[in-house]
Amino acid sequence: MSRYCLYYWPQIPGRGEFVRLAFARAKVAFSEVNDISTLQQLTSPQEGKTGVPPHLAVPILEVQNGANRFYLSQTPAILHYLAPKLGLDGEQPGVDPEVTRSQVLQLALTGLDWAVEAHDVHHPIGVMLYYEEQKDEALRAAQAFRSERIPKFAKTCRLLGTKTSIADLVLFQVLEGLHFAFPHAMEKLASSTPQLGQFRRELSDELRAYLESPERRAFNDGLFRHYPELDPP
């Protein structure tokens, strides 16, 4: 029996939320550390210390198995590691489970790419500058994102069997975030993609207890941000 601890920023859902959804769906307990000085320590490169891969950023998952303990970062790597342990590795009749697991990783990566593109809309120049410093560029990026990229990504959906996987959880969270950040663009998309609406309702049901709990973090100032000027009616 493993013990899990998630290290992530306080308040924002961000990339940590994808990991939280996995534990919530599996009803597996985990602890969380949001203390910023601890996070900074974990993401400071430990020069010359082999065997400890450097962590570029949170989320970081700490896994304790008896006397063994290790840390893992990068959201797709964390989700892929957890998937079989939490029963979220997907299932396809007659298909080698290793192949299914790789395909689930593929779909999770695509969902996370979508989230990164949504983020880059409001930070087209770079993450070191505030939105207000790159607003003109963001207006242009948002136009391209709404007209080209949202419809393209929207064709990715729950396609691997009927068992909820980490890829489904990623897609669900991205769709929730996009509805928050680009409500008008997503509303326009809804009529041509009814399967996405059904998918959101199914996953909302599966995750209801968590989504209605105080642990669920509201979208605010992270990956998905709502700037009305970036999503005109």
Added chain:
Amino acid sequence: MSRYCLYYWPQIPGRGEFVRLAFARAKVAFSEVNDISTLQQLTSPQEGKTGVPPHLAVPILEVQNGANRFYLSQTPAILHYLAPKLGLDGEQPGVDPEVTRSQVLQLALTGLDWAVEAHDVHHPIGVMLYYEEQKDEALRAAQAFRSERIPKFAKTCRLLGTKTSIADLVLFQVLEGLHFAFPHAMEKLASSTPQLGQFRRELSDELRAYLESPERRAFNDGLFRHYPELDPP
């Protein structure tokens, strides 16, 4: 014995090169298809066809095991699937191989993030516009990338044991690409990071036969691009 086929754009090294390096390092044969109409067909969503995950983009790997055949996209998923089959899954004394494999995936993802950031420097507004249409923004993005992001990413290096893994191959290709795109910035970095220079020499030796072959694709117009104005002396 599996048969492998890589589907990728013609000419550019791009993300396909990470997969090519894995086969080259393992000395395992594979075929490659660069025909654009075939690529477009593979990345066109097949609506309603369950069991076939949609592919957002190439590279796509086709794997044939006897009568079974499947397709896998997303570079990290392809590399992670191939790693144990090609002996590129890394090795750490006394560490559970599954943990090592997850940590190798983590490092590969970080290297690929670096490549994406290098790409976004010359396309800060979006991939649908030409560089020339977003050059002012690119100048600002390049300044931030050179001063903040290159030094931060450079602290990620070959830290897991001594066996070459997919993460090492990713880091090698990214460093080669950065030396092509940002020669001055990388030169400035060299004195403070001698281990990166040694790493590049080691990997160049391991991959020499391939790097000197006509199959090796030169950097030109893909992820890594050299615009002198984005890398002043």
